Amino acid sequence: MGRREAGKRERRRRIIEAARTLIRETGSTGLSMRALAARAGVSLATPYNLFGSKRAIVLAVLEDVREFRERFATLRSADPVERIFAAVDLALEYYKNDSSFYKTLWSAVFDTSDQVRAEILNPQRYAFWQGLIIDASKAGAISKEFDADMLARQLDFILRSAMLDWVVGDLDNDRLAPTVFCGFALILKAASTPGWRTPLQARLLDSQERIMASTPPRQQIAGNA
Amino acid sequence: MGRREAGKRERRRRIIEAARTLIRETGSTGLSMRALAARAGVSLATPYNLFGSKRAIVLAVLEDVREFRERFATLRSADPVERIFAAVDLALEYYKNDSSFYKTLWSAVFDTSDQVRAEILNPQRYAFWQGLIIDASKAGAISKEFDADMLARQLDFILRSAMLDWVVGDLDNDRLAPTVFCGFALILKAASTPGWRTPLQARLLDSQERIMASTPPRQQIAGNA
């Protein structure tokens, strides 16, 4: 209500926009609060008033990426399990195609220095996977004896750890998606009803194959390092 | 070789010891490089010379906790799958019984600001889970078509994400172990041979039950918050 709130929203928007630009231009290195405030045309204190911390701003940039949700909405797949993998694939494609940008954003996800994460980040992520699992459950793919909440959390566990490994360079672009697929397929296979296990098993073996294929033999790595 | 190296080792030891003490006494708050250097009886520059960064020191403290490995060595279980869960349980008991200390240490695991993690942390964790899986595979519990390396990584994914949620307070002491157990049971069930699925399924449902049991009804939470 009112112009005061509108002004705030506008300032928030400018700050997020400035953060996005700075991250794109310089990576996380150039993202100092002074540079950010200057770029957004506000004082140094304002971002703190509106967001609380630098980290909250970076998370806000990540949240602000709506493209993914929009493009996901256009994904139609008859098979609810396929839909889950399609969602993962879509998200990971975004990340891979803009690695340095998203690596910076995801770094903020793993920052434990404040309480921002629990409040902002989780509810949304959760709801997303949970919806997909409930769909799969309704379609009879997931056994009713498992809690959608629990399964959603486990899938999110896989994805988040894989993203952490990707961010720090333990998992390269080629192995990211197959690795996440393996984890998802394992969990979904264990929770699925008999008729749905075969395709999940196939996907599992296929993903495992893709990981091995993009992993150079150990000796060669050791030799180079 | 020589006294030079011995002196270095001694200084390293004193720094790790000082860090451990400071974390115990004050949590991460009191762990400033100045306090650390003073407590260890070295100059401010020395920890940087020997470890590189504050984070590397905290990770060194975590690595230095040998109790777990030693006590795990005494764990004897006929069933290789049981052994995996026993290992998780043992580790989590340590963490729960000394929450604030281990929360500080684990925070460093999720810090993406430098490259220390990839080099120091992963090989050991990996080898540990991999060994357990290979044992289970040899005993016929895990299907040979799955790569031990891949499965070890997926288990580690679950554990690490759960630890992150625990560190930031998204997962309380009561739900930590059942949540990790669920994830492990799902993955192991999906990778297991037919004869081994029933006990895993039982553990899965049991853990799920324990999560629900320790989760207060939503309405009550909302009312309090």
Add this chain to the structure above:
DNA sequence: ACCAGTTTTATATTTCATTTCAATATATTA
């Protein structure tokens, strides 16, 4: 005991996130 090479030390500096607070501007409300 001496020399040469390393490492530590002491000290100063830089950079950065974050906080504080009085002053000022803007919006809401009566």
Add this chain to the structure above:
DNA sequence: TAATATATTGAAATGAAATATAAAACTGGT
């Protein structure tokens, strides 16, 4: 329109990590 409430601003201060540098101390070999 005047009074009140709210938010931003500017400027300075704090505290901590990390880096730089030269002097001092120590080690290993001779």
